[in-house]
Amino acid sequence: MRVRALVFEEFGGPLTVRAVPDPTPDRDGVVVRVGASGICRSDWHGWSGHDPDVVLPHVPGHELAGTVAAVGDRVRTWAVGDRVTVPFVCACGHCGPCRDGAGQVCANQTQPGFTHWGSLAECVALDAADVNLVALPDGMPFATAAGLGCRFATAFRAVTGVGRVRPGEWVAVHGCGGVGLSAVQVAVAAGARVVAVDIAPGALELARACGAEHTVDGAGDVPGAIAELTGGGAHVSLDALGAAVTCLNSIAGLRPRGRHVQVGLLPPVLGRPEIPMERVIAGELALLGSHGMAAADYPAMLSLITAGRLRPELLVTRELGLDDAGAALAAVGQEPGIAVVTSF
Incomplete structure (x- = not known):
């Protein structure tokens, strides 16, 4: 099986959409069929060669929401069909920071779109699903949820938890x-x-x-x-x-x-x-x-969104197709608001 994905083969080079192998889950992980993926300045840093974790060729994308499509045999909490999002830092759940409730600075963290291929694709593999996945509130569109994993959750913890x-x-x-x-x-x-x-x-x-x-x-x-x-x-x-x-x-x-x-x-x-x-x-x-927010800290933010006190949907100013994602990534910061890929 193959899926469509945005790929670059040199830093700062062409961003092209092509077929790549369909990811498979690790035993403690899942594969998510992506419903929406944000285009973030951090993706631009990775494409520009500013992140040592990125190995070429590479698929960017770390802000995502979608539906669980495959589950590893050690996953206990999630099932195919669940609607989920995930922090951009996927924690291991076992190291000292994780035991202290600080998965956002996990010593063994993985990050889709940086340490492995990311979510500007039809499907993405995510690690340690029982630690990292977050169930979406009923009725929350994928386009809104995609920004929670990096920009909105990062800001929420920076303002309320760190500041x-x-x-x-x-x-x-x-x-x-x-x-x-x-x-x-x-x-x-x-x-x-x-x-x-x-x-x-x-x-x-x-x-x-x-x-x-x-x-x-x-x-x-x-x-x-x-x-x-x-x-x-x-x-x-x-x-x-x-x-x-x-x-x-x-x-x-x-x-x-x-x-x-x-x-x-x-x-x-x-x-x-x-x-x-x-x-x-x-x-x-x-x-x-301040470096993101662990999945365990999402309930306070989600409760404020559900109550209408926070409106992350107002920040999404453009919904794009995957074929337009490369140009949007290369031009990050030139248009206000958040661009989200919603068709693959």
Whole structure:
């Protein structure tokens, strides 16, 4: 059996759709027939050669939802036909971090679209299914669910679990792509007041639609603008893009004892930010990292979505066919909102 998939054979090279072997599940894993797969900046990093886990030729894609199509003989919780999504980090369930409830930093993690072929294909294999799969709420479309495994869940944990945003606090979000827009929505739902930063007018317009109280042009004096709008700086600031300038602006825009949360990837090939440690010390700032969200932590987020307090569907601005996925991946960041492949 063969399935259609998006494939690249050189970093930064052509992205073509062709037939590849149908995946089979490991004994503790499943194969999911993909109903929708998001196109994320992390996929762009993998295609660009910024991730050492990627081995050529490669099928990208790590944000997915679909239907279980095959089950390994050691899987106990899931059956063919179940509608599921999965975090982009598939945890082993046995290592020290997993035993501590921190599967998002599993020492033995696998990631579809990075450590093995991903979900921009008709089918994808997923590891340790009993640890990682998440059942979809009744009626949730695959297009909405696809963004939960990376961008929305990542933002949810970054805001609520790592940044520990409290009602009434000022939150600055630097970069209003999929993660940033999700962070705006989650922070507003948590009762925070949000300043959104980006260089694209369309992205700032979406941020306002998600509840941002103020927007700032990222090409200007961002820390100064945030200090003025918030009366002294943000309590919590997130770099949702992953660039030296957004990281530095996020730190510089904090008030004393503020919390910076690094969410966007900062691959060394793109340059490392010079962290102003003197400012960190003088202001007693906290510098925090956030890397996705484990499957066990999904219920709180899903309950807010089911109750209508979070609306991830509003962030999906384009539904594409697989044949259009290559061009969309190569152009990530050029159009606001989230692009999702929904036909294969």
